[in-house]
Amino acid sequence: MALISSILALRRDKRILKIPPYLSALCVIVGIAWLLVLPLNEYSRGTYVSENALLPGQVHTYFTGSEHNVFRAYRHEVHGLIDKPVAERSQRLETIFREQNLKVATQHYNYTVSNRTIANENVYAILQGPRADATEAIVLIAAWKNMADEVNNSGVALVLTLARYFKRWSLWSKDIIFLIPGDSTSGSQAWVDAYHDGHDQRYVESLNIKSGALQGAVAVDYPAGPWGQRYDKLHVVYDGVNGQLPNLDLFNTAVQIASGQMGIGSVIQRMWHHDNSYKDRLQTMLRGMISQGLGHATGPHSSFIPYHVDAVTLQTVGDGWHDEMSLGKTVESLFRSLNNLLEHLHQSFFFYLLLQSNRFVSIGTYLPSAMLIAINFSIAAMALWVKSGRRTEPIANPASTQPKSKPASSADKEDKGDTKPTHDIKHAKEKAPAPQQPATELLEIDGALAIVPVASTTVTERALLIPALLVISAHALGLVPLYLFNNWDADHLPGLFITTANIITLFPIAVAFLFNYTSPHILTLQALTLIQCFSLLLLGMFLAALATLNFSLSVLIGVACVPLSFVRRSTNMGINAVQLGMLALLNPCMVVQIGTKLLGGNLAEILVTAAQGWHIWGLWTQVVVWLVWFPAWIACSVVVASGIFD
Amino acid sequence: MLSSLCLVLLNALVISVAAGSDYHEQLLLRPLPQNTLLASFNFRSNESAAAFEQQNFRYFPRSFGQILQHAHAKELHLRFNVGRWDAENWGQRPRNGAREGGTGVELWAWVEADTEDEAFARWLTLTNALSGLFCASLNFIDATKTIRPVMTFAPEGQHANSSNLHLLHGTLPHEVVCTENLTPFLKLLPCKGKAGISSLLDGHKLFDASFQTMAIDVRPICGQGDASCFLEMEQTVDMVLDIARSKRPRDNPIPRPLPIDQLECDTSKLYNAHDTCYPLNKGTDPAWTLEEVFGKPLRGACPLTEQSGDEVNTVCINTPPERTVEVRTTGQFAESKLASDTVRCYKLPTGAHFDLVLPEQKMSTGLVRPDPQIFAARSINGHGQERGSTQSIIRNPSTTEAVEIVYLESLPWFMKPYLHTLRARVDTTYESPIKETYYRPAVDRKRGTHLELRMVIPPSSTLTLTYDFEKAILRYTEYPPDANRGFDVAPAVIRILSPQSGDNRGVYVRTTSLLLPLPTPDFSMPYNVIILTSTVMALGFGNIFNLLVRRFVGIDEAPALGAGGLKGMLLSKITRLRGLLGKA
């Protein structure tokens, strides 16, 4: 107690106030440096399988010999279906499954996203394990078209052959579901939604036959044509929607079986040639982080992961000497391992960054970097708060650093002195509309309100209501682009984007001007400080919470927002201009544009994918961008911009 | 159609009442689609009530009989079940499902007792004794797994001379049935699996079957009018063998790919080549013999069976007349054809091996399979370990008549259904199909939920039954060792009331069991949790009472040492340290 109080006493010291900027700068630097040291041997670990039941590669695989002939035949069959209409294709695949005495069903889905229709059919067959009691199932997927939109010819054929081969075994303790989605992302999403009855019947057909709880899923992507093509390596894709990852054990099992048992090298994150150098490790990690941060579906497996079904995609790459049978054996061995599982995969890590196929960093090691970056905003917010109350503050109790004494205290301030009736009315009225926004926002809005009384420790002359409301409205404003980008016509999305980019860039200046022109008394110096303070506080809080859900996204946005905690409204026109220019470069739209350029993506495609993600995969990235990043940016830019007009 | 008729006839024949104490056994073979074979074993022994009372057992197994007497069980039904019956392909269940149970072990019995408690006590003795007898963990059927069904089960025997019977019912869906349960099962037979059809029962094949159920049914039967009652014990085994799989030699069970030359290819395909082969499926019935399929020879008849009368035909096979069936035996046997030749029965030779040989054959006519009266499937919707909803889909394929069913759910206590969310929809009509509801909610750690619904499904319509439930989180000692697999929920039992079947055994359908993953705590944490929580409490308590019991004085009045401020604190610490060192 006494110790704390004496530390509190320290706060009276004027010098303390000079520290925060350096402190938050330090946080940022350490946070980023932290990321950079992760690839070193000291901070990363070699992967290992912790679930004993898996026993990867311990079984002999028999998928050879005449199965190869059958596979070739099926490959021809599949090839023959390539330019057939969907219905005929499904029907033919169904018959092949039926010939193998499996239970077969199809599922039609028909999404309409930003005036584009995504309609196709999933075919799936269930192999009822002779000893299984229909409580558990594992899924083998081969999407008809892979992510590159090539027909997954050999992949589908392999699944058909394996279905025929697996049917002969009597050792399956779980049902095996063979799924052939119409496409790589929406198809499997529709299927897995319907399987858990989380689907919207208007777009997705319900499943006729089901099995038990899904324990794992493996997708094969092998687009080789009817004459086959020998491959060099397996590319293991593991990112799920919203940056959720499968249990590391599944990934390890796949890698270990491929390399240890079959002698197939495996690569991740498109690092075709990984020489285990620091540079390559770092590059792999960063690619992983970007892909996780975007949170998009990276393969047929991605949609399974949000439902707590661990899944990976095995993709063949390069020219080598491995043939389809070795891939088939890998899958066989992998399924034998999954078949051994007594429990749902839970032993190993769910949060990790992979540096290469056999090296990873666990959450405990990397989380601090994101947290440090998030904290820097909180520190800046505190500093701003103290600054805002500096002048009027009675020296006696400096403990009054309270963002949360927002509206009420001010409210009551006024009607304490003079019983001007308007005040509380205004107070109430202005609260009323607030909660109409989504819960996330509502919370933090009233969050400010709620904690009020508890927190406000002292009589300060801070006028908190206006800044609070302005910050809230900034967040509310984020809903507009969120809605537009998700529902706009696909063909006009790029146009919309450009327009938004321009509007956003000019918006702060316009706002600042308007306020300055109409009612200069609102945006006082203190009010501006408070606005920045509140928005930074919220930003820090959101990023901290986000870091636990999607680490990479939190880091990426955190880094992009770093300047926000350093920009200040200055009376010097030049400095203001410089700051504004920098902010303009860092506004969400601009960052997205530059990012796409750097990653060699196509903006239009990305926008459409984002809309698709929002409607079909339940992607949350846009929400974070428009309701966390964008408002913070706006608020701080307005603060800076207001400097121009006096 | 004839064949199905003859089946009914056979069933009737099997359960037809024979007086006095006798023993009878029968095996009915029935090829099913997809190269599978249904083998229904039936062993029946009678003991007159008087002899039973005097513990004078002839065919009736003594060990079992004494258990029944000790537990005052008047009628008992015990089921061991593995696998699923595939109604779409295989049609009506054997014996209308009246001799099969849900996945795992299922037991229900009518116990004679004056009070509920006494009945339950006797039930516990019964389960414990049986668990010892059958090497099954029946003793885990405790209060939480026991229910008292009201509509689903009706006694099969005549209980004229026994008063206030209590029906108790328990299931163990997670129990894995295997050889250790088969051996005691065979021990109960008079021929102990040494001779007669029971000599075919071999653990390896039996538990490699796609579906297999073992049943034991004991019921009292009284002749019409007179009081000459006797106790009938029926043991049945129904199994569906995948012929290809069970023909594999035991020493080499691995399904290696066929040698390329043995692989039949569809040569009509354009791409057909020496290295490319589209597997041809010839629509022929595969060749098999009893010995191949069961892995053991049939060692002649069991000498204890009746050698005369209408029940001498021990082995029957139900195939179209055109199917050639050769008999291979050295002994004396007799063949007789029933039901317009679709059923061929054989009287087994005694002391000589007997085998049926069916060559591969292309069939022109098939058997008419009786279709099941309803199709039922149950699954869990939603994900996450907090809550979910159960969905049962029951379809009535008949285009003419409505089906009246009783739907029985017996849920573990940690799965808490919300009855107000129970919805039963029929796709063809708006009126509620539910006619009668019996509901007994669960009590934590004391008893499970018991729900019975009487419903009517109109012709050619589908009933969808859904209800929400919440999953309780348990104490860490209450989880099984493989906590993250989840718990098994017993299959729902569906009894078809009308249209009624021929016999008094009822028509039953059971759904598959469900897997219920519960939220799990961290099992490695007890000490940490206790310590951390206690710390937080201590902080609150200490802080507040510290304030309450002490009094304030001005900083200046306080002893100078360790006055406020960081400096003071440090000073005091240092001096205290000095003091310590000085002492040391």
Add this chain to the structure above:
Amino acid sequence: MTIDTQQKLLLFGAAAAVRLLLFTVFPALPELLAGRVEVSTPVTSFKRLQEGVFLYTHNVSPYDGGVYHQAPLLLPLFSLLPNPAYAPLATNLFYTAVDLLSANALAHVADSGFASVTRLFASPRKELRWSSAAIAAGFLFNPFTVATCIARSTSALTNLFVLTAMAKASHGASITFVLAAAFASYLAMHPILLFPPLLLLLYDARTLKTKTAPDVSSFVITHSLGFAAAIAALLSASAALTGSWDFLAATYGVRLLLPDLTPNVGLWWYFFIEMFDSFREFFLGVFWLHAASYMPGLTIRLNKQPLFVACTLTGVFAIFTPYPSIADAALYLSLVPMFRHLFPLMRYTFLASASILYTSFLGPAFYHLWVYAGSGNANFFYAITLVWSLGLSIILGDSLYAALRDELDVERPELQGKEVRRI
């Protein structure tokens, strides 16, 4: 005065509008919130209440089962309302009204001014206070209150009765006070601990009103008897309603023995999940003793400020009872601003409120990781509940410190604004 009422009307109108708007604009929201463990506990959940009502209306005893653990008198009350599954409006209006009444009661408490000036004690900073309207606003727009209302948790009712009891006590209305207190204790059991301090408050109020101090012993005896009688009446009415006394075990028994370990924001659930079976009963006893021990201590030490004691006790309930929810926290946090005059003396408010703010965001996130994503385990959420409780208890202790310091300033004015130490 008229202005005040006008203010209040507008405020209440706005609050009602907010709630009804949320109900109508997001029809899925009530279900969602009712399912959140932070909002509705096994003993307050609306879904369980619906189940209870369903069983009750179908003549199955709701207490012969493990789902319904709430007071019997709620059953007829809610069976009168139309089924919320089809016609939610009535229920929504009901809960909105409950909130408004609570706010009104709170405003009355604030108006009485007992927070800063009591019979035996007047704070030197008594002029430092917020208008009752503002305090009511703090309650009505507190997101926790709103969430509780939208989730239709029955703890809203408990809060209403607790606040009413305070209001009546602070205005010296004996009978209504006794009734309200009895109802509160009947619904949630632990408010029974509020009776002594509130009785003290009532005594002060009465003495101030009728400038004569009534005889203490007779006063205490009569009111205690009345209280007991009221509770007895309620219980017997329930027994008559359900036809048996089973409900005692199913309601208060559950609160006492914690058979249902559904997670909540409190400290008990995980502790008793991980507790060794042989020690469970012992620790149940210890925890209850601990929770109850605050009442006498505070009442004796702070007998001059009974209202503050009552308020602090609600805080204790929000932390140390077996099934706390954010509703209890909301009650406490809305009572605290009445003691505006103590704020200058509080020291760790930033720490506490920051932790509370952070936990209210991290809690749901971690719960999602544990239960749905499956990528985190129970410890994540448990850690957050620890921090939450810690934050609340810091506020508790800090406000207590402030109150004592306030008293000190009266006893020894020369120490005002000086550093003090406790010895």
